[in-house]
Amino acid sequence: MSIAIALDAMGGDAAPGIVVDGAAMAIARNAELRFLMVGDEAKLLPLLARRPELRRAVELRHTPDVVTSDVKPSVALRQGRNSSMRLAINAVKDGDAAAAVSAGNTGALMGIAKFVLKTLPGIDRPAICAIMPGKQRSVVFLDLGANVDCDAENLIQFAVMGVVYARAVLGIERPTLGLLNVGTEDLKGGDVVREAAAMLRASPLAADFKGFIEGNDITNGEVDVAVTDGFTGNVALKVAEGTAQLLTGALREGFSRNLFTKLGYLVARPALRSLRERFDPRMHNGAMFLGLGGVVVKSHGGTDALGFSNAIRVAADLVAKGTNDRITEEMSAVHSALEQPSAEAAAS
């Protein structure tokens, strides 16, 4: 069964080159893929002409308009009605594609996707979700910035989406779940996280809810799914990226100091290469926009073809595993369980 994916061919620092090359890499791995490539025909046709294998799997949809990387979401929404980003999302809405992938402006993509696709039943706000490398395992982490202010109900919805993702796409039968906080004791943290913890304990997720976790528990891989509000999640993600860059930069500097350390680098190269491969951000590329009424994946704006091909793979996985239907079902089960005790409380 083929899966049609709409590609915003003009989004990202090195578009449309990396989009076309990434699509070619993705199709070489998965021959079931079909692409609806939205963008400037004059730029795309020459690139596709060189890739007959890919060309056969591509339907082109021409538009000269693009959403630039610095435009505000509200402006992109009003003025970008004919942009490659908007038309890619529209294709999901219209059923021409099962998912959309874009390396463009994150805020604009979320704004347009929310406006066009709305949210899934039972979900008030979509979240941005990514996989973080951890010590014992990779961790599904959300929200990474879609929602700056969150209430307990939002956090519960993020928890459900993260757990369904881990179960359906990563194949973890019973994913464990943690709520990010400043301490692991029950009394720590603000009202919102404490209320969310109480709700999770009364829900069908209770058995796999490990309570509060701290920042270092993510990198330790203490749980499969880590949930927080979009402000904290965004800062945490960027601090992790920044720390990794700082350390690898200092390592490079250390090795380039003198002839002896340079020799050290040559001999250490195999060990360093294995490190680089494990933490290659391109392998973790593709932030899922979970909770929307359609599958949308955001590739990193600065990624290359390999990274973009991985974002396509993530989108195809989300579609193949029926993630959105699973989220709706699980959310409904959680809401039923949570309504139970409050109905009793109202009666008493």
Place this chain on the structure above:
Amino acid sequence: MSIAIALDAMGGDAAPGIVVDGAAMAIARNAELRFLMVGDEAKLLPLLARRPELRRAVELRHTPDVVTSDVKPSVALRQGRNSSMRLAINAVKDGDAAAAVSAGNTGALMGIAKFVLKTLPGIDRPAICAIMPGKQRSVVFLDLGANVDCDAENLIQFAVMGVVYARAVLGIERPTLGLLNVGTEDLKGGDVVREAAAMLRASPLAADFKGFIEGNDITNGEVDVAVTDGFTGNVALKVAEGTAQLLTGALREGFSRNLFTKLGYLVARPALRSLRERFDPRMHNGAMFLGLGGVVVKSHGGTDALGFSNAIRVAADLVAKGTNDRITEEMSAVHSALEQPSAEAAAS
């Protein structure tokens, strides 16, 4: 002029050994120091007997009580009236010491310090502050967990405390300041950070306020002082620590894979050693509790003697530079400036 520092000799995983050894290291570097060592005499006397040099600079204050690492702040406050931690803080209050240093339970230390020492004039809530290593420079970062919920006024107070610290203790003439947010545009983030930004722009700190910064700007060293609420700051700090551990662990693993990579390690050692020295957490040990009516420094609970000696150095610096008086002055100037326009607004 000698500086008397009260030491909670029983706080920390390896107390009292690291406290005594750390004090000896500190006094070897700075002969002006005097210590009021609070703790179990039976344990301290044998340790001090082996260090006659240190012994002469130490006044012992015996108590058998300790605040354990897992006790709640409220319990430590009620039941720990005779603990080594409480008596060390009391010594600051009573003028027997100019500062207190403890490697014990952070929450208990903050709770006791707040209760005994109160806050400085103009400061509603103290903050936990530390130095983060960055690419271009080290960054003064606060609050790291003392205040989970913060309003704009709290963030302004943290900003003043951070700037005064950078100016007085680090000797940076005009420290630049950033407010942690999820994006650098003015419209990003929640109400609290936006309000705080507006207040900073109307204050004497305006010229050096660089606006919003993101998580990776801390490790990039974009500003001298980075301000956020205690929830976000605590998560950010622990994510940074966790990421550094994850990477160094993976590096170690990469080098221990086979004979060839082990050889690589031997040759690469000088480069790796320079990296370790730069990021040695013991050199950055000592989280300042800024905003209290007395100088209190928290050493990491798991640190060794070198780390503890650095926490003592931080405390001595805070005292020598008159940091608390500077904070009171600067805060008063900021409040005067902020009251100006609102008085006009009320009149119009």
